[in-house]
Amino acid sequence: PGVRFYLLQPPILLWQAIPYLLAGALWLPFRSPPGTTIGRRLAGLLLLTAGLLHVPMLIGIFPLGGDMVGMVFVYATILTTLAIVVTTLIAYGVLYLGRRKRAGT
16 A cells, blocks of 8 residues: 555656566567577566565555655666576577587587
8 A cells, every 4th residue: 555656656667667578579589499488487587576576565565655665666677677688698698509509619
């Protein structure tokens, strides 16, 4: 109940969409089987992270409120976006090395 006001604000709602849009842009065009598998795992991790962040707040396990709640959502978005970028770079590196190894170079 204390976060309802912040969750309904359009800028905060748009900020929260950034990691999912970025992940979709990075992983949806990837058609190889290893890339698809990694993309699905990344999507599962995003769903788990979103659930761990939002469900306790929405059902009121942790009473939240105050002026800085909106900033928590922005910081969570920034950290999630950075984690997606780092995970994507690592996954692309692993896929590249695997492709090089299969090619024999």
